[in-house]
Amino acid sequence: MTTAELIPVLVGLKFRIVRSGGRFTNVLLGLAVLGTFAAVLVAGSFVLFLRNVPERADIIVPVLTAIGIAWFGVPVVLGGGEGTLHAGKLTVYPIETKKLVIGLMAAAFVGVPALATGLLAFTTISHARSATTFILLLVSIVVFAATAVLSGRTSIAIMSGLLRGRRTKELAGALAATLGVSLGVIGPFATEYSDGLVGDRLAGVRGVAPYIPWGWPAEAIGRASLGDVRGALFFLVLALVFAAGLWTVWSRIMERMLTDRAFNDEQDVGVGLIPRWMTVFGSGPIVAVWARSLRQLRRDPREFMEIAGFLPMIIIFTLPSIEGLRQGEPVAVLGSGSVGLALGITSLNMFGADARSFGVDALASTNIRHVLVGKVMARLTLGVPLILVLACSFAAIADGWAYVFPSLGIGLTSLLSMAGVGMFVSTRFPFALPDTLTLGGRGSNGCATGVIRLGALLTAMVAAAPGVAITVVVTLFVSPGAGNVAALFAVFFGLFVFWGASRISGRWATNHIPEVFQLLSAA
């Protein structure tokens, strides 16, 4: 079978699968197509209206860029796609892999999202004011649609192929969900801070588009719409390169998936629990828990979801700092320390993600304090570099290098205080996180869990307050240099809270293993 013969077969097959998969009757299918056209018509009318708006590219480019990114990002969150026309099912037929890959790509254009994307982009053709811009727009629209569909297929192939492990998919899902929550929360605040100047905001977003590959075809359309032929050609070439890159990545993954059985095997993880760098800290139980917890945080995304659940509050705390940075105030660097509070949130339920495995710790550990301290060490390993990177980034933006060390002190104090309170709460009121990745389910604890954790968060803030307050006051009202000394004091204060809490909670938990075990098993 030649490629030309194969393409209509696969396109027809995809059309039938999409039609029967949605359980469409002919009437429903007709209505769905009409609905799509109507939606595109409304959007198209708006695009047509933009024809005479001088800033039209400032609206077209961000919208089309967002659509392109959505094509890549949505399969990460929602999954699916590969099941519609499962390539694996087609390998039993005598079809050359390369031809199959081309046929699959052609079939990928069949579907309501692809149709809607193509039609929406096509409405910009109305902006053509000459034969040259008409051709440029036409080619750019085709490249845009192709890039969008290729992005979707590549994303799906990566998800089902390269990121084949369950944990990687979950991690990708968690990160995408976290991003979604962040955007959802930031949106209203960003609107408030932008003084309602949506046009300015979009113009700002457009400024970023040339640096994003998905913005290149959109920029080509936007520039062609303005009659900027040279600019449009430049971005069209970039878009073609990007599309070719996506095609190469996707086809390679597909070919490998279709020919290499071992590719689908479960992934082996590295050998050895304790990384080489960690051996300088010894080989005792704390180091073992530390290493294990780092793996847990890396391989199990539910703790990230925990942060996502508290993200709105953290964003509210940091927004003034972000606004300060926007205005170039060096002191806004101190806001980076609040990340310590955010990261410390997972300390409020340290046994949550591995609740079902607490039995291993309970049966093997001679002192639960080792387990608690090891878990906190893992959080510090991730948290301290992050606070430092953020503080340095903020300092670079606002030229506030003098505030980096105090910021680190604030972050570390928050993290240690949170960990200290977290040890207490984690042992007295532990609860198992649900196995599935949802922001909702919290087992059978009802609202009590949320209330306890909110109380713990506020307690941790109070516990951290002396150290943080002294650092902030000295830095702001004396000097950033004196703030460094205060930061050092704050860290020692945080260590004291942490040390004391670890002794009290460790002793209590070691003597109450059955009670902790029962609470964690109950959910």
Place this chain on the structure above:
Amino acid sequence: MPSLPRIPPTPQYGRRRCRKRVMTSTIDAESGRALAPSTAAPDWALEIHGLVKHFDEKKAVDGIDLAVPRGSFTGLLGPNGAGKSTTLAMISGLLRPDAGTIRVVGHDVWADPVANKARIGVVPETLLLFERLSGRELLEYVGRLRTLDPEVVEHRAEELLAVLELEEAANKLVVDYSQGMRKKISLAAALLHVPEVLFLDEPFESVDPISVRAIRSVLDQLVQTGATVVFSSHVMATVEALCDHVAIMHEGKLVSVGPMDQVRDGGSLDDAFASAVGAAGKIQREVTFFSPTTS
């Protein structure tokens, strides 16, 4: 005509020494309880006196007395809800008893739970493993948590992985393991410190025959070193093949206990079990709406 390949006979694990020791507990005729073992008994791996556990109104364990001799292979039998898992959880320190004492190799479990951990190994019914660690990482973790020397942990882990046929899966995450593999890695974790007494809750449940053979082989080797194995099970054939002693629980009470031959009393363990839990002679009710089909 070529001869058919012969399947070698299944070795009778644990039966060689099983009749050397005699469990001294006997059932009290009036109360139905096992009498406490004689204090003169030299060497008990496990001694339980008056163990009680309530869950709200329900008495899950109702004052059991039991003694298990060292070096024995003891099966804990009972129908669902008899209190076997509750008893094992209390012995292993994961559940606090309401009353009674438990001594493992002469030491009170609840007076010094930390010391008890060093003496026992436990494979719980619900395998609570760190699913995001590989099998090898899990063993290393457990070994270090038990403060064993890292080199010893590495050596023992490799050997246990090999003996339990987990070498190929050693670097895969536990979450991707089959039920049989999970049981085996859990057993390896419980054996890493070479416990004096090993408690297993339903170790052969949902396990394929090949894995059962591997587990049985390891347990037999452990018992041959003088260690004691206590395990609960529903599978009479396995208990009969493995154990030299048996204890039958019913509704939280110990209703029959002793050496295997004594409990069987010349019959099968199945019959002895049915008799002990009051199911002997019970006529199974028939389904009345079944009728012969014509096709």
